[in-house]
Amino acid sequence: MKPPPFDYHAPTSIEQALAVLAEVGAHGKVLAGGQSLIPLLNMRLAAPDHLVDINRVAGLDAVEAEPGGVRVGALARHAAVERSAAVRSAQPLIGQALRLVAHPVIRNRGTVVGSLVHADPSAELPAVLALLGGSVRLARVDTERDVAAEDFFVGPLESATEPGELAVSAFFPALGRRTGTAFVEVARRHGDFAMAGVAALVGLDDEGAVMSARVACISVGPAPVVVDVSAQAPDWKAAARAVQDRIEPEGDIHATADYRRHLTGVLAERALTQAAADA
Amino acid sequence: MPDLHEISLIVNGVVREVTVPARRLLSDCLRHDLGLTGTHVGCEHGVCGACTILLDGEPARSCLTLAVTAAGHEITTVEGLAGDDGPSAVQRAFRECHGLQCGFCTPGFLCTATALLRENPAPTDEEVVEGLSGNLCRCTGYQNIVKSVHRAAELLAEES
Numbered sequence: 001m002k003p004p005p006f007d008y009h010a011p012t013s014i015e016q017a018l019a020v021l022a023e024v025g026a027h028g029k030v031l032a033g034g035q036s037l038i039p040l041l042n043m044r045l046a047a048p049d050h051l052v053d054i055n056r057v058a059g060l061d062a063v064e065a066e067p068g069g070v071r072v073g074a075l076a077r078h079a080a081v082e083r084s085a086a087v088r089s090a091q092p093l094i095g096q097a098l099r100l101v102a103h104p105v106i107r108n109r110g111t112v113v114g115s116l117v118h119a120d121p122s123a124e125l126p127a128v129l130a131l132l133g134g135s136v137r138l139a140r141v142d143t144e145r146d147v148a149a150e151d152f153f154v155g156p157l158e159s160a161t162e163p164g165e166l167a168v169s170a171f172f173p174a175l176g177r178r179t180g181t182a183f184v185e186v187a188r189r190h191g192d193f194a195m196a197g198v199a200a201l202v203g204l205d206d207e208g209a210v211m212s213a214r215v216a217c218i219s220v221g222p223a224p225v226v227v228d229v230s231a232q233a234p235d236w237k238a239a240a241r242a243v244q245d246r247i248e249p250e251g252d253i254h255a256t257a258d259y260r261r262h263l264t265g266v267l268a269e270r271a272l273t274q275a276a277a278d279a
Numbered sequence: 280m281p282d283l284h285e286i287s288l289i290v291n292g293v294v295r296e297v298t299v300p301a302r303r304l305l306s307d308c309l310r311h312d313l314g315l316t317g318t319h320v321g322c323e324h325g326v327c328g329a330c331t332i333l334l335d336g337e338p339a340r341s342c343l344t345l346a347v348t349a350a351g352h353e354i355t356t357v358e359g360l361a362g363d364d365g366p367s368a369v370q371r372a373f374r375e376c377h378g379l380q381c382g383f384c385t386p387g388f389l390c391t392a393t394a395l396l397r398e399n400p401a402p403t404d405e406e407v408v409e410g411l412s413g414n415l416c417r418c419t420g421y422q423n424i425v426k427s428v429h430r431a432a433e434l435l436a437e438e439s
Binding site for chain 1 (some may be wrong): 284300301302304307320323324328331334337338339340342343344345347348367388391409410413414
C-alpha cells in the first residue's frame with residue numbers, strides 16, 4: 001500500500017508544467033488533489049514513470065464568473081467551489097452535486113477538474129458537466145483547445161485528455177431562466193460512490209409549462225448517460241421509463257444490473273420532480 | 280534509484296527538515312521520518328480517516344498526500360493539539376464523554392473535530408455527523424463521539 005517509485009516534477013508555472021508534460025508524454029501523470037490518483041498509486045493500479053505535481057503552479061485555483069457561466073481552474077478544490085458565491089449564483093447544480101462527493105475532508109483536497117479528468121462513471125461532477133453541456137480546456141505547449149463534455153468522457157476512467165495535455169479549467173454554463181436542477185443518488189454508505197444517481201435539468205416557459213427536461217445518470221454506463229425526456233414531460237413516470245430503456249447498467253459486487261436500473265428509474269422521477277418544482 | 284528530495288515541513292509549529300523519496304506518503308513521513316506516531320495509518324486509501332491531519336489548518340488525509348507536495352506547508356498532527364497547559368478542549372471532551380475505546384481512530388477524529396469546531400463553533404447534530412462522516416470508528420458506535428464534539432463546543436464557548 002505504498003506508491004511505486006516515480007520521477008517527481010513540481011513546476012511553478014503553467015509554461016513549466018506544459019514543457020514537462022510535453023517531455024514525459026504518455027509516461028507522465030498529473031497530480032492535483034490526489035484523492036483519486038494517490039489511492040490508485042497506493043494500490044499499484046497506476047504506476048506512472050513521471051508525476052507532474054501542479055500544486056505549486058500559480059494561477060490555476062481561480063473560480064470565476066464568465067459571461068454565460070462559471071470557469072473553474074484546475075487547482076480549485078471541491079470545498080472552495082462549494083463555498084464560492086459566483087458558483088452558487090451561476091449554477092446551483094454544482095453545489096447540489098458537490099455535497100454528494102465523498103466526505104468533507106476529501107473535498108478539502110480533491111479538485112473539480114481532477115474529478116472530470118479522472119472520468120469515473122460513478123462520479124457526480126462528470127454528470128453535471130455532461131448534463132449542462134459544459135467543456136474542459138486542455139492546454140499543451142503553445143496551444144489549447146476546448147473539448148465539449150459529450151466528447152470529453154470517452155469511457156470508464158478515460159477522458160479525451162491526451163499525453164502532453166493539461167486540463168487547465170472547466171466551464172459550467174449558467175442556469176437558464178425558469179430552470180430548475182436537482183441531484184439525487186443512492187449509495188450503500190454515506191459518501192461512498194453511488195450505486196445509481198441522477199442529475200436533472202428542467203426548463204419552463206412563461207406559462208409554467210415544461211419546455212425542456214434532461215437527466216444525466218451515473219454508475220449505469222461507461223460514462224455519464226444523458227437522456228432528453230422533453231417529449232415525456234411533465235409525465236415524470238413515463239420519463240423515468242424512457243431513462244430506464246436508455247441506460248445499460250452492469251452488475252457488480254455492489255448492485256445487480258436490474259437493481260441499478262430500478263434505482264435509476266426511481267431517482268430519475270424524483271430528480272425531475274424536484275427540478276421542476278425548483279424551476 | 281529515484282532522486283531524494285530535501286524538504287522542510289512546519290509540523291506543530293516547528294520547522295522540520297527531512298530527506299524523502301518523492302513517493303513517501305505524508306503519513307509515513309510523519310511516522311517514520313519524524314517519529315510522530317500519533318498519526319495512525321489504517322486503510323491507506325482514504326476511506327478510514329485515521330490518518331487525518333490538519334494541512335494549513337484544514338483536515339486532510341495524510342495517506343493521500345505526498346510529503347513532497349506538503350513541503351513548506353503547515354501541518355498539525357494530534358501531538359500538536361494540546362497546549363502548554365494540557366490537552367485541548369476537544370481532547371478533554373473526548374476523555375470526559377468516553378469518545379474513544381481502543382483509540383486507533385481517535386487522532387483522526389480529534390483533528391477533524393478541531394477543524395470542524397473552528398469553522399462552526401456551535402454545530403447541530405446533523406452538522407457534526409456530516410463533518411465526521413469521513414472517519415470510521417469500529418468501537419464506539421459514534422454516539423459518544425458526537426456527544427464529545429458537542430461537549431467540546433461547550434468547553435470552547437466557556438473558555439473564549
